[in-house]
Amino acid sequence: MEIIRVNASKEYDVVIGKGILPSLGEKCVSLFGKSKAVIVTDSNVKALWLDAAKQSLTLFGIETAVFVFEAGEDSKNTSVLFQLVEFMAENKLTKTDFALALGGGVTGDMTGLAASLYLRGIPFVQIPTTLLAAVDSSVGGKTAVNLPSGKNLMGAFYQPEFVLCDTDTLSTLPENEFANGMAEVIKYGVIFDKDLFDKVSGGNINDIEKIIARCVELKRDVVCEDEFDKGSRQLLNFGHTMAHSIEKCSNFKIEHGSAVAIGMVIAARASAKLGWSNDDCTQAIINANINNRLPAECEFSPSELADIALSDKKRTGDTINFVVPETIGRCVLKKIPVEELYRIAECK
Numbered sequence: 001m002e003i004i005r006v007n008a009s010k011e012y013d014v015v016i017g018k019g020i021l022p023s024l025g026e027k028c029v030s031l032f033g034k035s036k037a038v039i040v041t042d043s044n045v046k047a048l049w050l051d052a053a054k055q056s057l058t059l060f061g062i063e064t065a066v067f068v069f070e071a072g073e074d075s076k077n078t079s080v081l082f083q084l085v086e087f088m089a090e091n092k093l094t095k096t097d098f099a100l101a102l103g104g105g106v107t108g109d110m111t112g113l114a115a116s117l118y119l120r121g122i123p124f125v126q127i128p129t130t131l132l133a134a135v136d137s138s139v140g141g142k143t144a145v146n147l148p149s150g151k152n153l154m155g156a157f158y159q160p161e162f163v164l165c166d167t168d169t170l171s172t173l174p175e176n177e178f179a180n181g182m183a184e185v186i187k188y189g190v191i192f193d194k195d196l197f198d199k200v201s202g203g204n205i206n207d208i209e210k211i212i213a214r215c216v217e218l219k220r221d222v223v224c225e226d227e228f229d230k231g232s233r234q235l236l237n238f239g240h241t242m243a244h245s246i247e248k249c250s251n252f253k254i255e256h257g258s259a260v261a262i263g264m265v266i267a268a269r270a271s272a273k274l275g276w277s278n279d280d281c282t283q284a285i286i287n288a289n290i291n292n293r294l295p296a297e298c299e300f301s302p303s304e305l306a307d308i309a310l311s312d313k314k315r316t317g318d319t320i321n322f323v324v325p326e327t328i329g330r331c332v333l334k335k336i337p338v339e340e341l342y343r344i345a346e347c348k
């Protein structure tokens with residue numbers, strides 16, 4: 001078992017281990033006493049992992065009510081969010097009760113936001129069941145839902161009371177969802193940690209507990225330095241500028257992880273070609289992607305990609321902070337004029 005202590009505006013533990021879901025009740029009772037929990041989960045995870053979570057809470061005298069929503073990104077909207085907040089009210093949750101997100105990033109993002117809104121904030125716990133949620137969305141305190149105008153436009157910074165990641169839950173993940181999470185793992189390797197990159201780039205993932213723990217540590221460090229996303233946290237956007245364009249060009253048929261995988265290749269190639277980086281990391285990233293069942297290229301034209309990236313970035317002004325890989329294990333932020341997005345997209 002690995003325990004990572006996060007020291008953000010709130011201090012909390014991220015506990016990662018095999019078969020630790022049954023310890024949930026004991027941990028919750030020690031933190032919240034004999035309270036009430038709203039468990040939030042989606043229609044897929046409900047059938048797989050809800051019973052285990054619920055039983056453990058019941059065993060320790062915690063009363064539960066379960067809110068289930070239709071699995072998928074489409075549910076991450078204000079309508080489901082408000083239904084969830086209303087559900088908390090109907091179940092008469094008080095400030096000493098808590099919400100529990102059992103699922104992937106969609107569940108975690110929406111539950112966290114609902115918990116931050118209901119009664120101006122009740123405690124919440126994250127139980128990530130996707131690799132992406134384990135290494136990325138469950139840590140760092142960003143919560144959100146999508147608006148018709150775009151993704152994650154309505155949200156809050158709100159930290160959980162603790163995060164429990166039972167690696168057994170990943171055993172039921174479809175292959176593509178596991179691969180999506182691996183894209184973010186590769187990303188952490190390129191930004192911060194060559195050893196991590198080398199460990200995963202061959203695609204044989206043996207020690208998932210240690211890999212998740214390392215990613216959580218890396219995210220913890222950058223979040224603690226820049227909790228509210230004003231500076232160094234932006235390094236985590238490596239590969240994401242083009243990834244967002246790719247997702248949009250594909251009408252979200254290309255999943256986030258795959259889009260990030262391609263986005264990292266474009267960013268690396270552009271950095272080498274445009275002279276921002278002396279070390280060309282492109283081939284190493286392509287190999288890591290392919291070995292982890294991720295793509296390395298897409299069919300969209302440079303102008304399609306750049307047009308969308310540019311319209312996204314208009315919001316932030318004339319320059320963007322682009323993440324440049326100097327070498328595997330070290331990235332830097334480079335302020336560039338938005339027009340450079342065209343030259344970057346040419347490197348697809």
Ligand SMILES: NC(=O)c1ccc[n+]([C@@H]2O[C@H](COP(=O)([O-])OP(=O)(O)OC[C@H]3O[C@@H](n4cnc5c(N)ncnc54)[C@H](O)[C@@H]3O)[C@@H](O)[C@H]2O)c1
Pocket residue numbers: 042043044045048071072073076103104105106107109129130132133136137138139140141142143144152169170171172173174177180
């Ligand atoms: N808050 C943050 O910092 C942050 C960071 C990255 C991504 N995100 C958000 O996370 C979301 C993506 O997360 P995700 O990829 O986990 O999506 P998700 O929650 O939709 O899960 C992906 C799919 O896997 C299924 N699933 C979940 N756990 C499972 C399991 N153990 N076994 C079988 N199936 C399972 C889900 O039902 C769903 O169909 C996006 O909305 C994104 O915006 C947030």
Ligand SMILES: [Zn+2]
Pocket residue numbers: 184240256260
């Ligand atoms: Zn991402």
